[in-house]
Amino acid sequence: MPHEAVDDMYREEILELYKSPSNFGELKNPSHKHTSYNSICGDEITVQIIVKGGKIDDIKFGGSGCVISMVTASLLTDKIKGANVSDVKKMKGEDVLSLLKSKLTPSRIKCALLSFEAVKEALK
Amino acid sequence: MKITNEIAKQIKKDFPIFSHNLGLVYLDNAATTQKPASVINAVKNFYEKDNANVGRGVYSLANRAMKRYDQTRTVIANFIGANSGEIVFTRNTTESINLLAYVISKIIPKGKDEIVLTEMEHHSNLVPWQELCKRNGFKLKFVKITKDFVLDMKDFNSKLSDKTAIVSIAYASNVLGTINNVKLITRLAREKGAITVIDAAQAIQHIPIDVKHLDCDFLAFSGHKMMGPNGIGVLYGKKELLEKLSPFMFGGGMIEKVTFNDASWAKTPEKFEAGTQNIAGAVGFAEAINYIKKIGIENITGWEAFLLKYALKRLNEVKGIKTYHPNSGEKVPVVSFTLDSIHPHDIAEMLNEKKIAIRAGHCCAMPLMSVIKANGGVCRASFYFYNTLEDIDALVDSLREIQEKFK
Numbered sequence: 001m002p003h004e005a006v007d008d009m010y011r012e013e014i015l016e017l018y019k020s021p022s023n024f025g026e027l028k029n030p031s032h033k034h035t036s037y038n039s040i041c042g043d044e045i046t047v048q049i050i051v052k053g054g055k056i057d058d059i060k061f062g063g064s065g066c067v068i069s070m071v072t073a074s075l076l077t078d079k080i081k082g083a084n085v086s087d088v089k090k091m092k093g094e095d096v097l098s099l100l101k102s103k104l105t106p107s108r109i110k111c112a113l114l115s116f117e118a119v120k121e122a123l124k
Numbered sequence: 125m126k127i128t129n130e131i132a133k134q135i136k137k138d139f140p141i142f143s144h145n146l147g148l149v150y151l152d153n154a155a156t157t158q159k160p161a162s163v164i165n166a167v168k169n170f171y172e173k174d175n176a177n178v179g180r181g182v183y184s185l186a187n188r189a190m191k192r193y194d195q196t197r198t199v200i201a202n203f204i205g206a207n208s209g210e211i212v213f214t215r216n217t218t219e220s221i222n223l224l225a226y227v228i229s230k231i232i233p234k235g236k237d238e239i240v241l242t243e244m245e246h247h248s249n250l251v252p253w254q255e256l257c258k259r260n261g262f263k264l265k266f267v268k269i270t271k272d273f274v275l276d277m278k279d280f281n282s283k284l285s286d287k288t289a290i291v292s293i294a295y296a297s298n299v300l301g302t303i304n305n306v307k308l309i310t311r312l313a314r315e316k317g318a319i320t321v322i323d324a325a326q327a328i329q330h331i332p333i334d335v336k337h338l339d340c341d342f343l344a345f346s347g348h349k350m351m352g353p354n355g356i357g358v359l360y361g362k363k364e365l366l367e368k369l370s371p372f373m374f375g376g377g378m379i380e381k382v383t384f385n386d387a388s389w390a391k392t393p394e395k396f397e398a399g400t401q402n403i404a405g406a407v408g409f410a411e412a413i414n415y416i417k418k419i420g421i422e423n424i425t426g427w428e429a430f431l432l433k434y435a436l437k438r439l440n441e442v443k444g445i446k447t448y449h450p451n452s453g454e455k456v457p458v459v460s461f462t463l464d465s466i467h468p469h470d471i472a473e474m475l476n477e478k479k480i481a482i483r484a485g486h487c488c489a490m491p492l493m494s495v496i497k498a499n500g501g502v503c504r505a506s507f508y509f510y511n512t513l514e515d516i517d518a519l520v521d522s523l524r525e526i527q528e529k530f531k
């Protein structure tokens with residue numbers, strides 16, 4: 001893993017997003033909901049979704065975790081809000097990782113994919 | 125020779141990892157220690173000059189290999205005040221405890237069905253006993269820790285009873301650094317007729333251990349945490365107890381006589397060592413102990429106490445650091461901490477950018493994390509005698525920078 005890439009992980013914009021993430025909080029009447037855990041570090045993310053007409057009408061996430069898991073959750077929820085559920089279901093891990101625009105060390109990939117896992121489970 | 129900061133810097137040069145990774149600040153010694161060139165060379169030399177399987181050949185090479193393997197048993201036995209017949213080779217502490225948990229029922233008197241552990245156990249000294257409980261219908265009891273992160277001896281006394289079959293505790297905690305009063309605990313347990321098991325994985329590399337003095341029944345440790353190779357560990361057991369136990373793995377090397385329908389076992393300790401053993405690992409392990417002896421375990425203890433004091437002082441200068449470490453009593457050089465509400469993984473990752481290696485997470489002690497209310501895990505810096513004051517300065521300076529970034 002090149003040194004610069006890891007450094008990149010904690011760049012200003014990422015840390016700013018960590019301090020004030022999008023879509024953080026709770027929904028009143030979610031139609032879909034799931035909590036995923038990362039047993040390695042104790043991270044926990046709950047995703048709440050309202051699906052209307054086959055689209056993600058609204059989505060919020062809550063819980064606690066490291067910069068990587070929280071920031072990815074913020075980016076992911078922004079990305080899929082308004083999207084077709086069928087398209088979201090087709091998304092792959094790499095699509096989510098590419099949102100971060102940083103290379104991750106192997107141990108952090110699980111952190112980054114935690115919210116994605118919760119979304120997929122919620123939509124099952 | 126007493127170790128000073130200058131001497132520690134010299135000692136570091138014995139460890140090739142630091143010349144291959146310039147600037148590396150290695151503070152994850154509780155996970156595994158680095159290896160001196162002498163240990164690496166011992167393993168290499170064994171394969172180059174003496175390699176053969178042991179206990180099977182009559183030729184000179186096999187005899188030499190056998191001799192090296194047996195010598196290691198003696199070196200280890202001398203190191204902990206045991207007899208060589210009381211040293212069973214395993215892969216690591218985890219295997220040692222598993223071995224015991226598999227076979228120990230045989231020596232537990234009827235009517236005893238409780239196992240006393242503590243809240244500070246590593247998963248290795250917890251999960252094997254949980255499984256034994258599932259098999260035998262035994263119950264687990266956990267001795268509490270106090271607010272100062274030491275064992276609550278009052279609670280220990282209340283958990284101990286005539287029903288106690290086994291008391292199994294960590295000599296030193298891999299998270300808190302606490303050294304437990306193993307001698308006292310062993311004595312109290314014995315008064316109740318309980319079998320005593322000591323998980324010495326985090327103690328043996330730091331302090332002198334004498335099993336006769338401790339009077340414990342069993343003691344487990346890993347070579348890799350004391351500069352030895354991976355995949356070689358020890359289960360010490362009192363001779364008369366090992367003799368009563370049945371083997372838990374069967375096959376070559378552990379038998380006396382085999383017919384098509386039955387077999388009898390070799391003597392202790394060989395009856396516990398089925399299959400081809402990690403002979404090169406054992407040879408390297410002996411060399412690691414020789415290295416410790418050359419430095420002097422007392423000198424190691426002394427320098428580490430100095431390092432630990434310095435580390436605690438410097439860490440506590442940083443506002444927002446919370447340490448999970450006792451203020452009183454004896455300790456190994458392991459300090460767990462959190463910084464503000466920054467996730468430990470982020471801290472470890474950012475320290476990695478500065479070539480500083482620490483552990484982050486639950487450190488294989490998930491139940492303890494909830495007791496000390498660190499559910500997101502902790503950061504853990506753990507030292508060995510090749511660490512220097514500069515290593516600690518690098519850690520603390522970087523922690524301050526990380527803290528700034530999150531402000």
Ligand SMILES: Cc1ncc(COP(=O)(O)O)c(C=O)c1O
Nearest residue numbers: 216217218246248298325326346
């Ligand atoms: C207290 C304690 N017990 C047991 C172990 C397990 O050691 P190993 O992984 O070598 O089996 C460790 C390792 O971290 C430990 O710290």
